[in-house]
Amino acid sequence: MENRRQIVHILIGLTTIAFLFLFGRGVAIASIFITILLGLIIINQLYLGRRTPVIEWIINNFERKNVHFPGWGSACYATGVLLLCCFLTDINTIAACILIIALGDGLATIIGKMGRISIPYNKNKKIEGSVALFISSLAGYIYVGPLIFPAALVATIVESLPMDIDDNISLPIALIIFFMVV
């Protein structure tokens, strides 16, 4: 189920990048903003115990167990992407960051699950996953050129840290700081 969840995670990220280039940053911000508000209404309905078959199916098939609240993973992902679109102005930089969060983080989880060597300072994560994140993030080269190497390194380090914050939140914050400083 985790692999299926990560494939959806990657596909949504790639669709968002396509959307960004097709309609521009402004439309992307408005769309994600509305999506988050609608998502919050769904989460509120789940809290109140009102479940529709479609939402039930999505939660059962794509949501992690023991999450902060129902739909938490999706809410974090959308919030992270909205944060990137609002704080970064260059569309190529935003695309590179979404690629890192979607493809990099998604593949890191899939490959990390099969990994054997734990990261010394974080026993919950595997070195194979971090390597997968770094290598797959390099696909962002098509958007930002050589700048993707330090960006991928920053993402890999932040993702590997034993923090009590969702990767979909910590990675966008780290990447925003990185690209603003650079």
Add this chain to the structure above:
Amino acid sequence: MDIITQLAFSINNQLLTDISLLINNELIFIGILAIAVLLGERRFPKIMKIISVIVFAVIIGICLKSILIIERPCAELDLVHCPEDPSFPSLHALAAFSLMIAFLNKRSFVLYMFFAIFIAFTRLVLAVHGFTDIAASLAVAMIVYYIVDRIWVRYYGE
């Protein structure tokens, strides 16, 4: 100025403008927020948590404003009511969205959502903020609530 802000700013309704100007006053807005908190929540610890979220969100917002220094849309238009501080993100929207998220598990959530959207809309009507400022406020409010909630649960329990 983005299209959404242009559209909101082009609405020529005196009542809406007057309400927006009223909300633009910080003291009146704090009063409205206080009433909204007290109407929706009676438990003291939860009230303190909501106030902590709003205060923390506003502090983060002020820090972001002073770091990013983005000019307000109204500065280009030379409007009388235009505040002098930077635009990004909207502190009014940030506080309203933080309040909205605090009621995520309540029946009254939808009311608080409409309240937050209305507050955000009044900022666009006055052109004191662009739509990006409003959207960023929602994202920041989500993150701030998440962080405060984690800290709160760790120290005070569920």
